[in-house]
Amino acid sequence: MRYPILVVNSGSSSMKYQLIDPDEGQAVTVGLIERIGVAGAEPGRATHRQDGEEFEFTGEIADHAAAIEVMKDLFDRAGRPIARSGLAGVGHRVVHGGSRFGDPTLIDAAVLAAIKDLSVLAPLHNPANAIGIEQAMLAFPDVPQVAVFDTAFFRDLPAAAATYAIDRAVAQRYQVRRYGFHGTSHQYVAGQVAQALGRDLADLRQIVLHLGNGASVSAVAGGRAVETSMGLTPLEGLVMGTRSGDLDPGVVFHLARTGGLSIDEIDNLLNRRSGMLGLSGVSDFRDLDALIDGGDADAALALDVYCHRVRKYIGAYLAVLGGADVVTFTAGVGENAATVRARVLAGLEGLGLVLDPERNAVRSPQPRVISADGSPVTVMVVPTNEELAIARATLALVR
Incomplete structure (x- = not known):
């Protein structure tokens, strides 16, 4: 070494x-x-x-x-x-x-x-x-x-993607904008996709699905992030292990005014007692699968809600990019839960995402294509490695 x-x-x-x-x-x-x-x-x-x-x-x-x-x-x-x-x-x-x-x-x-x-x-x-x-x-x-x-990859999001529609003076005073998170992972995976396919990163339109206990999705055009699901904080976006993801802000007002919950109690609820844990009682997808196999209706609904939210974002980001060349699953759930990948992509053949069930079922630590031959959009599983990305960035700076 x-x-x-x-x-x-x-x-x-x-x-x-x-x-x-x-x-x-x-x-x-x-x-x-x-x-x-x-x-x-x-x-x-x-x-x-x-x-x-x-x-x-x-x-x-x-x-x-x-x-x-x-x-x-x-x-x-x-x-x-x-x-x-x-x-x-x-x-x-x-x-x-x-x-x-x-x-x-x-x-x-x-x-x-x-x-x-x-x-x-x-x-x-x-x-x-x-x-x-x-x-x-x-x-x-x-x-x-x-x-x-974590926010670095999304620092230069287009203004239309980074800006919330609130009073601009208030937003500026309190630094309110979309920052995005998991950026080290999204940037690393986007680069690995190009390398695995033998393509120039600058030529690819990508949707990267980082699905773990924390979950986020990004739209990447030519190696540059143009949209991401997380916002001012990591709470926005997809349903996560313990976080709610997207929520009508009015829910916060309702819980405070009608339920009498304090800001700290609402913060704890949405960050630590929501998401898959709040819906099903468990946050680990292995435990969720066991509950579903046992006929637990709450667990089955939790999985439906989770996959539905991911599908919504795929559709939205296909529109943002004007189509995609590659959709990639990564992180703990994205890399290991073949059933989640299959449910997320079911019915999206009309948008060009055609899954190969046999390829999807394969478990491997290597980047791999799981879409069918002839699928207009390539679907991949690419293991993330944020630690390696951090190590390389550190070495490049201190050298």
Whole structure:
């Protein structure tokens, strides 16, 4: 490994990390630390996979500083001390870059302060991202730290797509616009599609469906994002694991005025107790399938609502693009749930999307075409790799 990059994705009570060789495109180490700073009977837990072996830690993890120490200890136990790995940089996933940040950015005190300031736009994510950055800067003071922003790919959306129809002075004062999220994934997958098909990215009109616990869809023309489903926050758009997606704003007023719910209670409802969890009681599609197989009507309706919303966006983005060359499924659900892909595309043959059932049923970690021969629109499954994209962006900047 000539230029190893440590990629960190810090959440409020978790931290994901990978040690990646960007040139080879391989994750040498993959780790997850959970229940950071969470009180209760269940202790913190960390898993660390390297060279085919798994190492674990169970015990109190008081805060993110302690989590970094747990991570370093696991590297030591695995025989690859992170302090002696020759790190070229640490790449951080940062959810919201606002209007200020587009390209990957070398982090200093001013950049870190700006990331914290943008917490007003991403209160569930940016504070945790900033904490992870602070602790990594303390742990690796001589290693360049780079922020890669989820919103970057959508920073230059056409004005008609980025602008909400509210009083423009209010929108400007409070930075209200469509920012979009999952941009690192959408950009990476769009590039992988072109590579897999042997086509020039500049010649392709693409719809990318990032379907995971968080879900979003983008319209990409010539490698440039021209529309996306998420908005000011990651709440807008598709139905997600625990988020409602698109909702009449009047629902918020109704719940406040008639139901007496506070803003914080409504925020918690729409972000943490809605989506598939709110409709069916589960957010994992494997659990959902089990409920449906057992005849659960609520679970069956939840899947109908989920697929219906995705189909609406495909139709809308076909109109935005004036047709598409490729529609691609990615992320946890998009890559693994063949039944979801089939239900989303059922009946769309008239729009040029003709699925091959046998190809769709194949499970593979490789990019693959699942549309029938002769389908006017190519349908693909392309595994996303946001960590690799972050690692490569980090290396390109620090080199």
